[in-house]
Amino acid sequence: MEKLNGLRCRECGRHYPAAPVHVCEFCFGPLEVDYRYDALRGVVTRESIAAGPPSMWRYKDLLPIDGDIAVGHHVGFTPLIRARNLADELGCREVWVKNDSVCHPSWSFKDRVVAVAVTKALEFGFDTVACASTGNLANSVAAHAAEGRLKSYIFIPADLEQGKVIATLVYSPTLVAVHGTYDEVNRLCSEIADKYRWAFVNVNFRPYYSEGSKSYGFEIIEQLGWRTPAHIIVPCAGGSLITKIWKAIKELTLLGLIEGQRGTKMHAAQALGCGPIVTMIKNDTDVLVPVRPNTIAKSLAIGNPADGYYAYKVTKESGGSGEHATDEEIVEGMLLLARTEGIFTETAGGVTVAAAKKLIERGVIPRDESIVICITGNGLKTPDALQDRLDAHVKINPSLSAFDRALADLKSQTP
Amino acid sequence: MARMRVRLTFPSALIQEPIVYRLVKDFDIVINIRRADVKADHGWMVLELEGDEGVLERGVRWLKDRGVQVDPIERDVIVP
Numbered sequence: 001m002e003k004l005n006g007l008r009c010r011e012c013g014r015h016y017p018a019a020p021v022h023v024c025e026f027c028f029g030p031l032e033v034d035y036r037y038d039a040l041r042g043v044v045t046r047e048s049i050a051a052g053p054p055s056m057w058r059y060k061d062l063l064p065i066d067g068d069i070a071v072g073h074h075v076g077f078t079p080l081i082r083a084r085n086l087a088d089e090l091g092c093r094e095v096w097v098k099n100d101s102v103c104h105p106s107w108s109f110k111d112r113v114v115a116v117a118v119t120k121a122l123e124f125g126f127d128t129v130a131c132a133s134t135g136n137l138a139n140s141v142a143a144h145a146a147e148g149r150l151k152s153y154i155f156i157p158a159d160l161e162q163g164k165v166i167a168t169l170v171y172s173p174t175l176v177a178v179h180g181t182y183d184e185v186n187r188l189c190s191e192i193a194d195k196y197r198w199a200f201v202n203v204n205f206r207p208y209y210s211e212g213s214k215s216y217g218f219e220i221i222e223q224l225g226w227r228t229p230a231h232i233i234v235p236c237a238g239g240s241l242i243t244k245i246w247k248a249i250k251e252l253t254l255l256g257l258i259e260g261q262r263g264t265k266m267h268a269a270q271a272l273g274c275g276p277i278v279t280m281i282k283n284d285t286d287v288l289v290p291v292r293p294n295t296i297a298k299s300l301a302i303g304n305p306a307d308g309y310y311a312y313k314v315t316k317e318s319g320g321s322g323e324h325a326t327d328e329e330i331v332e333g334m335l336l337l338a339r340t341e342g343i344f345t346e347t348a349g350g351v352t353v354a355a356a357k358k359l360i361e362r363g364v365i366p367r368d369e370s371i372v373i374c375i376t377g378n379g380l381k382t383p384d385a386l387q388d389r390l391d392a393h394v395k396i397n398p399s400l401s402a403f404d405r406a407l408a409d410l411k412s413q414t415p
Numbered sequence: 416m417a418r419m420r421v422r423l424t425f426p427s428a429l430i431q432e433p434i435v436y437r438l439v440k441d442f443d444i445v446i447n448i449r450r451a452d453v454k455a456d457h458g459w460m461v462l463e464l465e466g467d468e469g470v471l472e473r474g475v476r477w478l479k480d481r482g483v484q485v486d487p488i489e490r491d492v493i494v495p
Contacts, residue, residue: 011450028420028449028461028488137494157493182493183479183486190487202494238491287457290424290484299495304424306490 004064007207008034010310018064020124020199022206030306031207033064037254044255046226049218053077056112056215062251063116063215064208070122071148072115074104076215080223083373085340086353090360094370096229097337098220100377101345106143106167107378108136108299108346109216109241114201116212118144121199127151128198132189134160135299136377141201142171153198157185167381210240217248220372226257228264230369231320233356235348235376236268236277237300239311245374246314266314267365268322269355271295271330271347274303280312281322288312296327296385297347299377321364325354331389333357334379344379352376417468420461421475424484427456434483435460442466442474461488 007016011029022031044061052058056076057069079099087095100109114137121129129148131141132155145152152173156165160177169175178185193200201209221228228249234242246266252258270278273295276288288308293301305311315322325333333353337343345353356373359365379386394410396402425434430453438444444466451460464471478485 023420023488026449028463132493133495134493135495155493186492187485187487189492190489193489193492203489203492206489237495287452287454289457290486301495302491304484304486304490 003036003039003061004066005034005036007031020121020126020204022204033207033211035062035251037251041255044257046222046257049222049257056115056212056219059215059218062218062248064211065116065119065123067123069115070119071144072105072111072118075111075115076103077219078103080220080372081341081343083341086337086373089336089340090357090367092360092367092371096220096224096370096372097341097343097375098216098223098372099343099375100216101343101349101375101379105147106136106139107381108140109213109376110136110140111144112215113209113212114140114144117199117201117205117209118148118150120205120208121150121201122148124199126197126199128153128196130154130193130196130198130200131202132156132185135164135381137202138165138168139381142168142173145173146171155185155189155192157182163384164382210244213241213244214248214251216241216374217245218252220245221249221252221258224370224372226252226259228258228262229372230262231265231267231365232372232374233267233269233352233359233365234374235300235352236270236308236311236322237302237305237348239268239277239305239307239309241374241376242266242268243307243310243314246318264318265320265365266318267320267355267359268311268315269352270322270324271297271300271351272324272326273297274301275322275324276303277305277308277311278322278324280308281315284316286312295330295347297325297330297351298382299346299348300351321359323355323358323362323364325351325358329354329358331386334386335389337375338379343375345375346377346379346382347385348377349375349379350385416465417471419464419471419475420488421464422486422488422490423460423462423478424486425453425458425460426482426484429482430454430456430458432481434478434481438464438474438478442470442477444470444474 009024193203274293290304334350
C-alpha cells in the first residue's frame with residue numbers, strides 16, 4: 001500500500017518527495033507528511049488496529065514508516081486512566097489521565113516522536129542521529145540510538161546541571177556541551193544540522209519526528225472506545241503535540257473510525273513564566289511574541305515555539321482555550337495528581353493539571369463533560385522541583401514508646 | 416560567500432525603524448525575504464542572508480544589539 005504522497009509545505013502547499021528535509025525551499029515554511037487517505041480508507045479499520053501490537057505501532061499505517069519497525073518496539077499504548085479521585089477533587093463527572101509518564105523506554109512522550117524519527121533515519125540509510133536538548137528528548141534519542149546501534153550526538157548548553165545529563169550519558173552517546181547563551185547554542189545546532197549529514201531528529205527529521213505525537217491522540221480515542229472526549233488539555237512547549245493530537249482526531253474521523261462526531265475542544269496549558277502560546281489565545285491574536293523562559297516547568301520552556309501559531313489555530317478551530325499556571329500552581333498540580341491518582345508527573349504535568357483546574361473553575365470547561373488531561377513526563381527525573389515542598393512529617397527515636405507518642409500526636413492533629 | 420537562513424522578530428519599539436535597509440546598506444548583505452508578517456506593533460520576517468561570513472556575523476550581532484530577536488528558521492532547535 002502506497003500511503004504517502006510525500007511532504008507538503010504547511011504554508012504555501014508545495015509538494016516534496018519523502019526525503020530528510022524539513023523546510024520549503026521557496027517560502028521557508030515547515031514541511032509536513034502528506035498521506036493518501038483514499039488509499040487508507042477501508043484498509044485501516046478498528047479491527048486492523050486492534051490486531052496490531054500493544055504499542056504505538058498498532059497505528060503504523062498512519063505513521064510515515066514504510067518498512068519494519070527498527071527501534072522502540074514497546075513505545076506507547078500507555079494507560080488512559082479514569083481518574084475518579086481527581087474528578088471528585090475537581091468537582092467533575094468524567095476525568096481521564098493519559099499517562100505517558102510511564103512511556104517506554106525513557107518515561108516521556110518524546111519516545112513516540114524519537115521512535116519514528118530513528119526508524120525513519122534507518123530507512124533513509126543514516127548512521128548517526130542527533131539532537132539538542134536539555135532533558136527528555138536527549139534521554140530518548142540516546143536510548144533509541146543505542147537500541148538501533150546508531151552513533152548519536154547530543155548537544156547541551158554547557159551550564160546544564162550534571163544531574164540532568166546522567167539519564168542521557170548512560171546510553172553512551174557523544175555528548176557535546178556548548179558554551180554560550182541559549183540563542184548561540186540554538187543557532188549553532190541549526191548550523192550543525194545543516195552542515196552534517198546526520199539525522200537531526202527535530203531539525204531535518206522534524207516532519208517525521210512530529211508525526212509520532214499523533215499516536216498519543218490515536219490511543220486516547222481508541223482507549224475511550226473510539227469516542228472523542230469533549231475536552232483535551234495539552235501541555236505546550238514547541239506547540240507540536242496539540243496540533244498532532246488534533247490531526248489524529250481528524251484522521252480517524254476522515255477514516256470513519258470514530259463513534260459519533262462530537263467535537264473535541266483542545267486546550268493549551270503553559271507556565272505563566274513561559275506561556276507565549278496561551279498569551280496568543282487569551283489575547284486572540286495570531287502574533288506570537290517571544291519570551292525569555294522563567295519557570296520551574298523546564299520541560300516546557302521554549303520561548304519562541306515553532307508551532308505556536310499552529311497551536312493557537314487548533315485551539316481556535318476546535319473552540320478550545322488556553323490557561324497559564326504559576327510556579328506555585330504547577331507544584332500544587334503535581335501534588336494534586338500524586339495525592340489523588342498516585343501518579344508522579346514532572347512539572348509539565350503539574351502545568352496541565354493546574355490549567356485544567358483553572359479552566360474548570362472559570363467555567364470554560366463544564367463540570368459534566370468528559371475531560372482528558374495529558375501527562376507527558378515522569379516526576380522521578382526532576383524531583384528537585386519539589387525539594388523544598390516536601391518533608392518527612394514524623395521524626396522519632398528508635399523506640400516503640402516514641403512512635404506511640406508520635407502516633408497519638410498525629411491522631412490528635414487529624415480532624 | 417556564505418548564506419544564512421534566519422527568522423527576525425521585531426519588538427514594537429523597532430517597527431518604525433528601517434532595520435532591514437540598514438542591514439543591506441551598512442553591511443553589504445544581500446537579503447531575500449521569503450515570508451513576513453509586519454503589524455503596527457509587532458513583526459517577523461523569514462529571510463535568507465548572503466554575504467562574507469564575517470560580515471554576516473557582524474550583521475547578526477548588530478541586529479541583536481538593536482533588540483531584534485534573531486533565530487534560526489527552525490526556531491526551537493534546543494528542545495527540553
